[in-house]
Amino acid sequence: MGMNDSLFDTIDSAVKAGDLLASSAENIDLLLGGTTSPVAAAAIAELVEKREWSELNDRFFKTLAFGTGGLRGRTIGRVVTDAEAGEIQAQERPEHPCVGTATMNYFNISRAVRGLVSYVQKDLEARGETRKARLVLGHDTRHFSREFAEFCAKVATDLGCDAYLFEGPRATPQVSFAIRELRADAGIVLTASHNPSHDNGFKAYFNDGAQLIAPHDQGVIDEVNSLDSEAYEALPEDQQGSLTVLGEEADESYLKKLRTLLMKPELLEGGGAKVVYTNLHGTGGHLIVPTLREFGFEVLTVPEQDVQDGRFPTVASPNPENAPALKMAMDLATESGAEIVIGTDPDCDRMGVAVRNDAGEMQLLTGNQIGSLLAWYRIKAHFDLGWLNDSNRGRALLIATYVTTELQQRIAEGFGIQALETLTGFKYIAEKLGKYEAAIPADKKGDYRELTETQSRELRLEYSRYFVVGGEESYGYLACDFVRDKDGNAAAVLFAELAAYAKCVGKSIPTLLDDLYQEYGVHLEQGHSIVMEGADGAAKIKALAASYSDSPPTELDGSKVSQVIDFSKDRIFDAEGDPVPAQAMIQVVLEDGRKFAVRPSGTEPKIKYYLFGKGAPQPADVQTAKAEVDASLNDFWKAIQADAQVRMGA
Secondary structure, rough: OOHHHHHHHHHHHHHHHHOOOOHHHHHHHHHHHHOOOOHHHHHHHHHHHOOOOOHHHHHHHOOOOOOOOEEEEEEEOOOOOHHHOOOOOHOOOOOOOOOOOOOHHHHHHHHHHHHHHHHHHHHHHOOOOHHHHHHHEEEEOOHHHHHHHHHHHHHHHOOEEEEEEEEEOOOOOHHHHHHHHOOOOOEEEOOOOOOOEEEEEEEEEOOEEEEEEEEHHHOOOOOOOOOOOOOOOHHHHOHHOEEEOOOOHHHHHHHHHHHHOOOHHHHHOOOOOOOEEEEEEEEEEHOHHHHHHOOOEEEEOOOOHHOOOOOOOOOOOOOOOOOOHHHHHHHHHHHHHHOOEEEEEEOOEEEEEEEOOOOOOEEOHHHHHHHHHHHHHHHHHHHHOOOOOOOOHHEEEEEOOOOOOOHHHHHHHHHOOOOEEEEHHHHHHHHHHHHHHHHHOOOOOHHHHHHHHHHHHHHHHHHHHEEEEEEEOEEEEEEEOOOOOOOOOHHHHHHHHHHHHHOOOOOOHHHHHHHHHHHOEEEEEEEEEEEHHHHHHHHHHHHHHHHHHOOOOOOHHHHHHEEEOOOOOOOOEEEOEEEEOOOOOOEEEEOOOOOEEEEOOOOOOOOEEEEEOOOOOOOOHHHHHHHHHHHHHHHHHHHHHHHHHHHHHO
16 A cells, blocks of 8 residues: 555655654554555545644553553544545444554454464464364444454454354353353454543453463563564365354353352342342443343343443543442432442443442442452351361451552451452562462362362362452452452452341441441542553653653652662562563552552553552541541642652643
8 A cells, every 4th residue: 555655645644744643654664564455545634634743642652551451442433534424334333444553453363363363372282282272252332342252253263263252241240251161262352441431442361261360461562563564375175264252052051150159049049139220321230130130139220321332422431430420320310219229330340339338329339349248258158157266267368459558458357368469460460470370289179160169169278379359449359269360240240148147137338338347447548540642642642651660759748758669670489479561660658657549551542540548447437437537538639749749840
């Protein structure tokens, strides 16, 4: 492909004038040299002719590098060219994805899937296996997700892989489960999780059903980044792989395991709790609604949000941690008298909730509060049922991240089990699950994935470590190891059971939470972000993050800094003695006990701040203690913001 000389002259002039980045010009040339798509040349020409330099910089300031989580970026530009719009599709979607080296399109997805396939095939060969590689593919309801998934399946089969493609949108955790169930070698999910509707992404998984970790992550990255063209040569037909469509049978295999998460069915004998559920136009309603109803819960849904729609038309953002996303469900709960609201994001790996408080109002819970309540209930239920006791509690543990509330550590310690912290990213929790599986003697575990949950639990408690529950503050939870990623389907089951328990003991869920604060101390957290989009924003985020490492604060909000942990430089080991991989994150602890962590988001154009405050156990008045800790965090955030403005030169 190419463009006429006058357009190249215009691009050169724009670079000289400072309107267009030199890297953008280079990447425009790279893409045009590596694609046969007529849409690419036409879209670039249109943007150049209209002098849309900012748009061109956002699309081409970098190549969309395959990171440890895969790819994520815009699939619909801020400016949609006529070439991309084509014949407008259903749900007002452009016909073609966004042209660019920093965006989600067939050029980048072709490189990603081919690199993954190449690595997997080389891995099989190195292990002496001569069979065809097996690849599971899933997708959510986003724009282009189905087309991208079908494209990946075609590329994989063309290159000699057997591909297993879900018949329609499915939750990300179900793909993780299917990889393990089918003994696949890798998997792909086309999703951008809870990002805005214009984004999409490519998440890669390995043969354990978890996202890539070392050494496989860098191995795949190297394969992907070695490719600079979307073109490839298909194998002869007799060497190509087959395509299998996954439907109800795959759903039922996953549901069979999901049902085992209900610990106390007797709580539902009186009908359980009344639930309002919303899937925010995504995948969650496919299994959550029938599962909860099967258990005996009364489940209402938000009809306007049941519709699978990549525009997410009823919300500004399909993120269940944001209050506006759950407003329609909360309104329905108010009208219907439901005890809880459950919402999941488009790919159903995250869950947010609202609960009815003692004043009869619907109250949102944070990810830390949800995780703490689930941790307390699940650990308690394990002891109630006798699964955990004095003789085996030393092998049980809770896993959270370094930016999750300390309350979960206190709860675990209160029950006499270990609390372990990992880096942000569920793949690190999954890595621990893989470690515990591997520690079981081979002659005892046989085919581990064929074991019942009871058999698996007993083996881990006798020979290894038993993961009871865990998660991240960012609304991701897990209480099993048959899935190796956060699971919104499972989280909905866990929280619904908690609601049934609260109803049985005659307490609201907020009262249960206050009971935890009374016993373990008030622990409150705040999450904040500074958003900076585009090429310019990416540079600012990088500089701001580096400033904390190069020059950490020494005092904030009237309290001296007592400790700074730099996860990018310091040599850190977790509670099991395993080294913690380097990550661009700083944790700052004040002498008065408050602390914050800061890191660039790996998936969105923002830098994220995590604030932590706490009070002593057994406060005279929990409500007063909460107000005091909350006020201290508000002041803390003001001080952090002021410091950040100085760092950015504002």
